[in-house]
Amino acid sequence: MILLVLLASILIVSVTILQYGEQTDEYNIQRFNRKESATKHDIEIELKRKTTYPVTTDNLSKIFQDRIYDIAYVHKLTVSMYGMDGQLLKSSIPYNFDKKEGINLTAATVTELANNSNHKILKTRTDKGITYQSSYTYINDTRFKRIGVLELQIAQDNEEQKQELREFISSLLLVYLLMFIIAISLAYFLSSYITRSIQTISEKIKETHLNKRNEKITLNSASSEINSLVSSYNNMIDQLEESAVKLAQSEREQAWREMAKQVAHEIKNPLTPMRLSVQSFHRRFNPEDPNIREKMSEYSETLIQQIDVMDSIASAFSNFAKMPNQRREKLDVVDIVKHSLDIFTEEYIHYIPKETELFANLDKTQLIRIVTNLVKNATQAIKENEQNPRIEVKVTSGGNNVKIIVSDNGKGIQNENKELIFEPKFTTKTSGMGLGLPMIKNIIEAYDGSINFTSTEGIGTVFTVILPKT
Template sequence: MILLVLLASILILIVTIVQYGEQTDDYNILRFSRKENATKHDIEIELKRKTTYPITTSNLAKIFQDRIYDIAYVHKLTVSMYDMDGGLLKSSIPYNFDKKEGTNLSIDIIKELANNSDHKVIKDRDEKGITYQSSYTYITDTRFKRIGILKLQIAQDNEEQEKELREFISRLSLVYLLMFITAISLAYFLSSYITRSIQAISEKIKETRLNQRNEKITLNSASSEINSLIDSYNNMIDQLEESAVKLAKSEREQAWREMAKQVAHEIKNPLTPMRLSVQSFERKFNPEDPTIKEKLSEYSETLIQQIDVMSSIASAFSDFAKMPTQRRERLDVVDIVKHSLDIFSEDYIHYIPQEIELFANLDKTQLIRILTNLIKNATQAITENTATPRIEVKVTSEGNNVKITVSDNGKGIIEQNKELIFEPKFTTKTSGMGLGLAMIKNIIEAYDGSISFTSTENIGTVFTVILPKN
């Protein structure tokens, strides 16, 4: 709206200026034409009078000796008479506005006058804001014989017209300024009315989540287009809720299927040696064998080991499936980390605390589990090719958080495995279920903490754990 009003104002201003210019030009032409006809009529009357001089070219200056000034004064223009070669015969220049002396005609004007069908030439020139219009025609005697050239010149001062134009433009500008302000006000209120509804819809769309119940939009005063958009959004919310329910059900079923497959796979591993042990014992069992007790003891020990493996598998899945219960107590993290490292015998594990004491409200068992898991992974990352193996454990305070870093110079993590490192069941080792990092990630996030890592292949890995003190 504002742009249309602005463009309309500019176009009307241009049209007005052009129109005024054309009207001024037309007025000047008509005015000059009337004066020209009246002047020529007076000259014809003067030539028809009986005079003592014959009507010839050489006598024109004598015939109009005094009369030329009267004609020029009456019609308010400059009258000049020339012979057929362009030589000046008589002029009313003393009465002209610029007080200049007359000059002979140029050859170009004489040729142009002779070649024109109506034997008339009009010339214009502008000088200091004044337009000078000149006409050139032939002077004829009573028998219509050409005896000279008549030049009539008028000075058209357009100051009055330009003043009127300026006044008109100033008034028009005031009108369009008022219209412009009105257009801005209307555009503002209209856009506010439209965008208020759109803003409400936009906020609802930003709040839309797949994993929560979303409210529908209800607007009482809105246009039909906005109501159509609201209906589409509400229908989308209904479909989204249905899709969310189906997706949640599908994810639960998929999770249970994956878990069942993993449990079955892990249980089958110890069942195979147990089966082989039973079959071998049954085939070789001899009650009279003097070493039967030793063989029975060995057989029992093999079964017990496999049963323990199955028990650890069941415990691991049980621990992963349930959110760890927290028993928060005030702990000295520096001291707990130190005692956690005592169970490791590797001499390349170095503890570098940055604080003497660092207290936080944490579960001691879960903190030990986090540390032992990270250090165990670090020791397993150390390979035989590592020249000087080194694992560093650092504890420091960062604001209201405890920061624990475990770094090693082992084989590192390859790029394609970085996104999967915290996924359940993912492991790069030949043994294990791949639940360790996923489990400690659950523990850390239960404290509203975070765990991250940086790793470069064949250079090493750094795990960083952030836990709140309170």
């Protein structure tokens, strides 16, 4: 709207200036034609009068010796008379500009006049803002014989028209300035009305999430286009909720299937040696064997070991599915981490606390679990680096957080495994169920903390745990 008003004002001002220019030029031409006609009429009357001088070229200066000044004064223009060869015969005193007498017509002008079908030439020139118009025609005697060339020149001062144009443009600009201000106001209120609804929709879209209930948009007054957009959004919310329910159900079913497969796989591992042991004992059982008690004891020990393995599998899956309740208490993290490392006897494990004491409200058991799990993984990853193994455990404070860093110079994590490192049942080791890192990740996130890592294959891995102090 503002652009249209601005373009319209520029266009109208430009057209007005052009129109004024054309009207001024047309007015000057008509004015000059009227003066030219009247002047030529007076000259013809003067030539028809009976005088003592015959009407010839040589006598033109004598016939109009005094009369030429009266004609020039009455019509406010300059009158000059030339012979047929362009020689100046007589000239009046010009008005509004100075003109040197004794100037003859050029041969080109005389030739152009002779070759012109209308026997008339019009010339225009501008000097210091004043427009000079000149016309060249023939002077005829009473028998219509050409006896000379008549030059009429008028000075057109257009200052009055220019002043009028400036006043008109000023008034026009004031009107358009008022219209421009009104257009800005209307555009502002109109855009505010439109964008208010769009802003509401935008905020609702930003708040849209897949894992929670989303509110529909309700607008009391809006355009049909906005209402159509709101209706589409509300329909999308309905479809999104249906899709979220289906997706959640599908994910739960998939998770249970995967968990069932993993549990079945882990349970089958100890069942196989138990079956073999029972079958072997059944084939070799001899009640009269003098070593029957030793064999029974060995057989029982084998079964008990496998049963313990199955019990540990069940405990691990139970702990992963249901985390123990957190008991928050004020702990010295520096001291707790130190005691957590006492169970490790490896000399290449180095504890580097950055502070002498660092207190935070955490669960002691879970904190120990986090540290021991990360250090245990680091010792397993470093076994292949027997030349210069090194594990560093650092504890530092960052703002309102506690930061625990466990780094090693082991084999590192392969790029294709980095995205799976916190996935349940994922492991690159020959033993274990792959629940260690997912379990401590759940513990850390329960504190609104975070765990991340950087790893370079062949160089080592650095795990960083951030926990809030309160």
